[in-house]
Amino acid sequence: MPFAEHRPETVSVDTWVEYVRLMTAAGYGQLTPPGVARLDAIYDQAPEIIAAGRDLDFAPGWIR
Numbered sequence: 362m363p364f365a366e367h368r369p370e371t372v373s374v375d376t377w378v379e380y381v382r383l384m385t386a387a388g389y390g391q392l393t394p395p396g397v398a399r400l401d402a403i404y405d406q407a408p409e410i411i412a413a414g415r416d417l418d419f420a421p422g423w424i425r
Contacts, residue, residue: 364417369409376403380410381419388419 363385368377383400386392392400404411 364414367413367417369407369413372407372410372413376407377410379403380414384414384417384419389421 363378363381365377368374372380379399380403383392383396383403386396
């Protein structure tokens with residue numbers, strides 16, 4: 362599981378993996394409108410995920 366050590370215990374593994382997948386897509390500029398809507402739903406469902414992901418770098422390696 363990517364960034365497993367940052368997942369809050371209150372966030373399910375499935376939700377965390379989906380969040381990381383969506384944020385990675387955003388880092389590549391490939392987040393679609395349905396993806397944005399899903400991120401909004403995740404934030405509503407588990408607002409603590411925002412703080413957990415705040416310092417993570419989802420950008421592709423070639424951008425760093």
